[in-house]
Amino acid sequence: MKTARPNPSAHSGFTEWLLQRTTALYLAGFLLYVMVRLGIDPPADFTAWRTWFDQGLVRIAWAVAFASLLIHAWTGLRSVFIDYLRSTPWRFICYLVTALGLLSLALWCVQLLLSVGGGP
Amino acid sequence: MGKNNKRPVHLNLFVIRLPVTGVVSIVHRLTGVLLVLVFPFFLYLLQESLRDPAGFENVRELLRSPTGRVLSLLALWLVAQHFFSGLRHLLLDVEIGMERVQARLGAWLVFAASLLTVVAVGWLA
Numbered sequence A: 001m002k003t004a005r006p007n008p009s010a011h012s013g014f015t016e017w018l019l020q021r022t023t024a025l026y027l028a029g030f031l032l033y034v035m036v037r038l039g040i041d042p043p044a045d046f047t048a049w050r051t052w053f054d055q056g057l058v059r060i061a062w063a064v065a066f067a068s069l070l071i072h073a074w075t076g077l078r079s080v081f082i083d084y085l086r087s088t089p090w091r092f093i094c095y096l097v098t099a100l101g102l103l104s105l106a107l108w109c110v111q112l113l114l115s116v117g118g119g120p
Numbered sequence B: 001m002g003k004n005n006k007r008p009v010h011l012n013l014f015v016i017r018l019p020v021t022g023v024v025s026i027v028h029r030l031t032g033v034l035l036v037l038v039f040p041f042f043l044y045l046l047q048e049s050l051r052d053p054a055g056f057e058n059v060r061e062l063l064r065s066p067t068g069r070v071l072s073l074l075a076l077w078l079v080a081q082h083f084f085s086g087l088r089h090l091l092l093d094v095e096i097g098m099e100r101v102q103a104r105l106g107a108w109l110v111f112a113a114s115l116l117t118v119v120a121v122g123w124l125a
Helices: A014-040 A046-053 A056-084 A088-115 B020-051 B053-064 B066-093 B100-124
Strands: none
Touching: A014 A056, A014 B066, A046 A056, A046 B020, A046 B053, A056 A088, A056 B020, A088 B020, B020 B053, B020 B066, B020 B100, B053 B066, B066 B100
16 A cells, blocks of 8 residues: 655645636626626627627726636646556646647637727 | 455556546537637637638638537637536535535536537537
């Protein structure tokens, strides 16, 4: 039998655990809001769509949603790698690829939100 | 081990029968990973739809085409399944649905709710 040793497992990090849950709660609320909002009043044309998106609070809500999603993705993929990848080099490579991918997506999100700034 | 040394010891996923709670757990992970892969396509469509009237119409036509409808309903299933199984996880965190019967019922409800969502949206939209 192996003795207990400090072995990083998927759910050892309290920060990650908390981040995963808070981002999940925000994303759930945001998703419901967007579904209901667009379900009740679907944008008839481009102008209506942009007018909704250009409201300050809506854009902030989207920005927080993007950030939450990317953080949530990081915590989730991290657990998957920790659980299924036993070799350190592989884990490292996957962390690196994931981090670079998520950072690129973050930059894309910023660019998207800035590009819709000035109204339709 | 003790009294029964002949019990089968294998973790071959094609041999062991995973309880529904285990299935919902692995599906939560699978949908999560797939959603990350789908996200760039969603971002692209969002960006196009917000660019100019032509982009908006393009995205709308794409989503209304038969292929677009099937793909967006599949994406919706990923979101709904992950949403409901995530909700189940959050409830388990606050110790709701921890008993075996409730945990299994909850797992079945997750599958039912996500399928119902897809059917409802596919029917209405």
